[in-house]
Amino acid sequence: MTTPPSRHGADGSSEPVQELVQRASHQLTELVRAEMRLAQAELKEKGKRYGKGGGLFGGAGLTGFLTLQALVITAICALAVPLPAWSAALIVTAVLGLITAALALIGKKEVTRGGPPAPRQTVESVKSDVAEIKESARR
Numbered sequence: 001m002t003t004p005p006s007r008h009g010a011d012g013s014s015e016p017v018q019e020l021v022q023r024a025s026h027q028l029t030e031l032v033r034a035e036m037r038l039a040q041a042e043l044k045e046k047g048k049r050y051g052k053g054g055g056l057f058g059g060a061g062l063t064g065f066l067t068l069q070a071l072v073i074t075a076i077c078a079l080a081v082p083l084p085a086w087s088a089a090l091i092v093t094a095v096l097g098l099i100t101a102a103l104a105l106i107g108k109k110e111v112t113r114g115g116p117p118a119p120r121q122t123v124e125s126v127k128s129d130v131a132e133i134k135e136s137a138r139r
Contacts, residue, residue: 031129039122046117072096 072092079088 028133035122035126035129038125039119042119042122046119050117 075092076085076088079091083091
């Protein structure tokens with residue numbers, strides 16, 4: 001009966017190659033699972049923050065919209081003193097249209113610059129793990 005090929009470990013002991021491969025496979029599987037758990041936890045935390053922030057922005061948007069309506073009515077009434085009411089309303093509408101267009105363009109630019117929300121910590125951790133595995137494989 002022949003003995004399986006062996007490799008000497010760092011402590012001088014012999015381990016069959018099959019056991020080394022099996023252990024490496026198990027460790028790699030555990031590493032991938034750990035990274036997946038980290039990514040899941042990170043995205044869950046980000047999701048909670050985005051949800052809470054989105055709700056608060058929604059409330060602020062509604063309140064701001066109501067405030068803007070009151071301001072528009074005030075501006076129309078103020079301009080209606082020296083001008084006919086229809087021309088006052090037209091002037092206020094045109095100004096609001098210009099403001100809307102400018103905000104939309106600026107918002108589009110910012111969203112484009114923002115990029116996708118990704119689990120950065122997990123990505124960096126995986127990159128580090130891959131680099132370490134490559135280094136270990138070279139040795």
